Amino acid sequence: MIHRLGKICTVLALVLLLVPAGVMAAAPISTIVSGNTVFLGEQGLDISAAMGGDSQIGWWASAASIGASAPSYTISVAGPGAFFINPTEFSGKLGPWYHLDASGKANGTAFTVADPNLDIRVYDATVGVDATSNGWITTGDEVEFRITTNLYQMGQRSGVAGAPITIKVQSPDGATFSSLINSAGTTTSIVNIPVGNSPYSTGAIWDTGRHDTYTPGTYSIWAECNANSMKDNYGETGKTYTASWGLLDQEKNPLIGTNTRTASTTTAATSAPTTVKTTVPATVLTTVTTPAATTVLTTVATAPPTEAPTAVPTAKQTKSPGFEPVLAGAALLIALAWSVRKE
Numbered sequence: 387m388i389h390r391l392g393k394i395c396t397v398l399a400l401v402l403l404l405v406p407a408g409v410m411a412a413a414p415i416s417t418i419v420s421g422n423t424v425f426l427g428e429q430g431l432d433i434s435a436a437m438g439g440d441s442q443i444g445w446w447a448s449a450a451s452i453g454a455s456a457p458s459y460t461i462s463v464a465g466p467g468a469f470f471i472n473p474t475e476f477s478g479k480l481g482p483w484y485h486l487d488a489s490g491k492a493n494g495t496a497f498t499v500a501d502p503n504l505d506i507r508v509y510d511a512t513v514g515v516d517a518t519s520n521g522w523i524t525t526g527d528e529v530e531f532r533i534t535t536n537l538y539q540m541g542q543r544s545g546v547a548g549a550p551i552t553i554k555v556q557s558p559d560g561a562t563f564s565s566l567i568n569s570a571g572t573t574t575s576i577v578n579i580p581v582g583n584s585p586y587s588t589g590a591i592w593d594t595g596r597h598d599t600y601t602p603g604t605y606s607i608w609a610e611c612n613a614n615s616m617k618d619n620y621g622e623t624g625k626t627y628t629a630s631w632g633l634l635d636q637e638k639n640p641l642i643g644t645n646t647r648t649a650s651t652t653t654a655a656t657s658a659p660t661t662v663k664t665t666v667p668a669t670v671l672t673t674v675t676t677p678a679a680t681t682v683l684t685t686v687a688t689a690p691p692t693e694a695p696t697a698v699p700t701a702k703q704t705k706s707p708g709f710e711p712v713l714a715g716a717a718l719l720i721a722l723a724w725s726v727r728k729e
Contacts, residue, residue, distance in 0.1 A: 422542055424471050426625075429616075477501075482495055504537060507532045511590035526593075533585065547580035568592060594635050
């Protein structure tokens, strides 16, 4: 019995040891060692390993002054286990920071501070074009996402594959997807994607032809990163989250027809002169182009011509001079012939 109790206690002890280890497994993204890059807005960073036992960090505006003069700015580090890269304090002081010895001299690199940037593009993977520009994709085509960011440098931290970036895809009815399905039926999570390089591509992960899941309409798409609460502390577009793109999922290209009509209207409005057809003498047919580029036919009375109009031939046939005597002679001969025949 005692032996069994001993085994149980041993198992429980192992479980208790494994639980903290499991919790700590998610912590490395906040653990900073010498030379790592940290970003404005990150909080709760454990910079103990980057401090070399010192309690101050310093920044020099000019690299040439490091070691030759006092730091341009210094910060006391009272709690290295939960350090905050405050945007207000560190903005404008980007680049290497050094931990300082007791005399205030650089004693080694602590970390490098960077201003985050983040961008996302939406690609039609079926035809290989950037759908972000025109905001439209043919229903049935597959979508891939391409992310450009400097946050991938989080992947330099021990045990971290990359920056956890979430792609937000909001349906026309307001629902937000946490994963997407492609034409092969593969489901891919779009929450906290470990982005370890830039540009980064998800590949074709969204089949818009699955109407039972993805109804046609306009989807809102953006990306964000809230690693170590950086978005909460530094919520600026293009920094910790991107602008929202509208993607219209439908069969017909919305630009077809609209552009044609616009181009036709513009040409007619700018290049077609007013045409006047004149007839004799005072009524003309005038084509008037209205500001809305609608062509209207109106009848406009014009002033009488200043010069006498050219004579217009009448419909009556004219005869050659001397033709009347010929006709009279012919009539006389016919009468004589009729008289002789009668006798």
